[in-house]
Amino acid sequence: MTQVTMTVNGKAVSGEAEGRTLLSQFLRDGLGLTGTHVGCDTSQCGACSVHVNGKLVKSCTMFAVEADGAEVSTVEGEADEDGTLSTIQQAFQEHHGLQCGFCTPGMVMATKSLLAENPKPTEADIRAYLSGNICRCTGYHNIVKAIMAASGQDVSAIAAE
Amino acid sequence: MYAFDVETPSSVAEAVAALKDEEATALGGGQTLIPTLKQRLAAPEKLVSLSGIAEMKGISTDGGVLTIGGATIHADVAAQGDYPALAALAGNIGDPAVRNRGTIGGSLANNDPSACYPAAVLGTGATIVTNTREIAADDYFQGMFTTALEEGEIITAVKFPIPEAASYQKFDQPASRFALVGVFVAKTADGVRVAVTGASEEGVFRWSEAETALNKEFRSDALMDLNINAMNMIGDLHGTKEYRAHLVKVMTRRAINAIG
Numbered sequence: 001m002t003q004v005t006m007t008v009n010g011k012a013v014s015g016e017a018e019g020r021t022l023l024s025q026f027l028r029d030g031l032g033l034t035g036t037h038v039g040c041d042t043s044q045c046g047a048c049s050v051h052v053n054g055k056l057v058k059s060c061t062m063f064a065v066e067a068d069g070a071e072v073s074t075v076e077g078e079a080d081e082d083g084t085l086s087t088i089q090q091a092f093q094e095h096h097g098l099q100c101g102f103c104t105p106g107m108v109m110a111t112k113s114l115l116a117e118n119p120k121p122t123e124a125d126i127r128a129y130l131s132g133n134i135c136r137c138t139g140y141h142n143i144v145k146a147i148m149a150a151s152g153q154d155v156s157a158i159a160a161e
Numbered sequence: 162m163y164a165f166d167v168e169t170p171s172s173v174a175e176a177v178a179a180l181k182d183e184e185a186t187a188l189g190g191g192q193t194l195i196p197t198l199k200q201r202l203a204a205p206e207k208l209v210s211l212s213g214i215a216e217m218k219g220i221s222t223d224g225g226v227l228t229i230g231g232a233t234i235h236a237d238v239a240a241q242g243d244y245p246a247l248a249a250l251a252g253n254i255g256d257p258a259v260r261n262r263g264t265i266g267g268s269l270a271n272n273d274p275s276a277c278y279p280a281a282v283l284g285t286g287a288t289i290v291t292n293t294r295e296i297a298a299d300d301y302f303q304g305m306f307t308t309a310l311e312e313g314e315i316i317t318a319v320k321f322p323i324p325e326a327a328s329y330q331k332f333d334q335p336a337s338r339f340a341l342v343g344v345f346v347a348k349t350a351d352g353v354r355v356a357v358t359g360a361s362e363e364g365v366f367r368w369s370e371a372e373t374a375l376n377k378e379f380r381s382d383a384l385m386d387l388n389i390n391a392m393n394m395i396g397d398l399h400g401t402k403e404y405r406a407h408l409v410k411v412m413t414r415r416a417i418n419a420i421g
């Protein structure tokens with residue numbers, strides 16, 4: 001066991017981790033931050049996406065000890081303390097960008113890094129960027145709409161169904 | 162996963178020393194190795210993480226040669242502007258999260274028969290730099306998942322002589338995002354090179370008949386009478402041997418047309 005210290009959503013945290021402890025396990029089981037979901041556990045689905053030092057990563061495919069000293073952001077850091085949703089979360093809600101919600105934490109974190117890199121993405125940019133985030137429910141159209149809306153763009157051009 | 166320790170050295174010398182232990186394995190971005198460990202297909206007692214070694218990261222160009230540190234992530238290669246065909250290849254590996262962790266050294270050490278970097282390295286005639294020596298691309302790849310690397314040897318850098326023009330054309334396998342077939346064509350100082358990934362049971366290979374034809378005449382029609390033998394191609398549920406053999410020619414022509 002090693003003592004691992006990192007900043008998660010702006011707060012300093014530390015905990016014990018084995019070499020094989022995944023960052024996703026450290027967040028969920030160690031810190032109780034179960035907003036980060038584990039879908040495939042094989043780096044395919046993106047449900048576990050978080051930011052490490054500002055970069056989008058799949059937390060099921062990184063060890064907790066590799067994040068020692070890092071700044072980590074998870075979906076729990078998105079809304080304000082009083083529960084007010086972030087612009088991205090609000091847009092997902094308004095445009096029905098989720099059904100069961102399992103993929104949503106990963107989608108929100110991926111959207112956040114997309115918009116940081118590319119503030120006005122085209123529909124094609126959005127679809128390409130989300131290639132590592134799989135959704136079994138929505139068929140993606142409403143996710144694309146939500147991201148268009150979150151970036152302040154017109155959503156009417158995105159197919160309705 | 163079985164239990165193991167993770168060491169985080171900060172220099173190549175420390176990493177090499179840690180890898181002297183027979184039970185130790187290098188950890189690059191983990192995008193291939195971690196899923197392998199989860200499946201218990203490997204059971205090292207110790208992982209030696211290369212991601213904290215500053216001297217193995219970064220990209221520089223000097224005298225027409227682009228040098229990329231072995232622990233450089235795909236996203237950083239995608240962002241460089243000195244070798245655009247290589248940037249485009251790196252920017253199309255997997256997805257953004259994979260590109261933020263996966264490294265060029267890990268990809269080349271793994272030598273997956275459907276990976277993209279092997280095509281760029283063989284197609285450019287690049288040099289693999291390790292902690293002990295330099296290995297020419299033509300000597301490095303030795304069949305799928307097999308390379309010239311010795312036990313405990315690590316890729317510290319890759320040197321690409323920047324070609325006059327190049328293009329990588331990948332036919333995506335949409336589920337895995339790897340290449341169903343990918344072809345890298347480069348006009349180098351020593352002539353045209355054509356490297357094919359995703360297609361052969363032997364891993365990445367140079368299509369020498371196409372190179373000969375293109376050295377005479379650099380047009381996609383120069384390949385008209387050439388055909389790849391389907392016998393040694395990969396055949397699986399994503400595509401038959403014949404389909405892959407056909408795709409090799411199609412993707413080579415697309416690369417030639419993209420170069421113009």
Ligand SMILES: Cc1cc2nc3c(=O)[nH]c(=O)nc-3n(C[C@H](O)[C@H](O)[C@H](O)COP(=O)(O)OP(=O)(O)OC[C@H]3O[C@@H](n4cnc5c(N)ncnc54)[C@H](O)[C@@H]3O)c2cc1C
Pocket residue numbers: 042043044186187188189190191192193194195211231232253254255256259262263264265266267268270271273275276277278314315316317337338339340
């Ligand atoms: C969803 C997904 C999609 C992908 N799509 C593509 C794709 O389209 N094209 C493509 O080419 N690849 C693709 N990959 C593979 C990806 O590029 C991996 O990052 C890469 O193959 C392995 O690099 P790594 O740094 O993660 O290495 P690791 O997984 O850490 O290691 C792989 C192997 O290399 C060894 N190793 C690592 N670094 C070094 C080094 N510097 N020197 C010596 N040995 C080393 C390790 O011991 C291990 O045996 C994909 C992966 C995933 C998960």
Ligand code: FES
Pocket residue numbers: 037038039040041042043044045046047048049058059060061
């Ligand atoms: S749970 Fe990590 S990618 Fe699916």
Ligand code: FES
Pocket residue numbers: 097098099100101102103104134135136137138
């Ligand atoms: S909303 Fe159910 S998986 Fe995306």
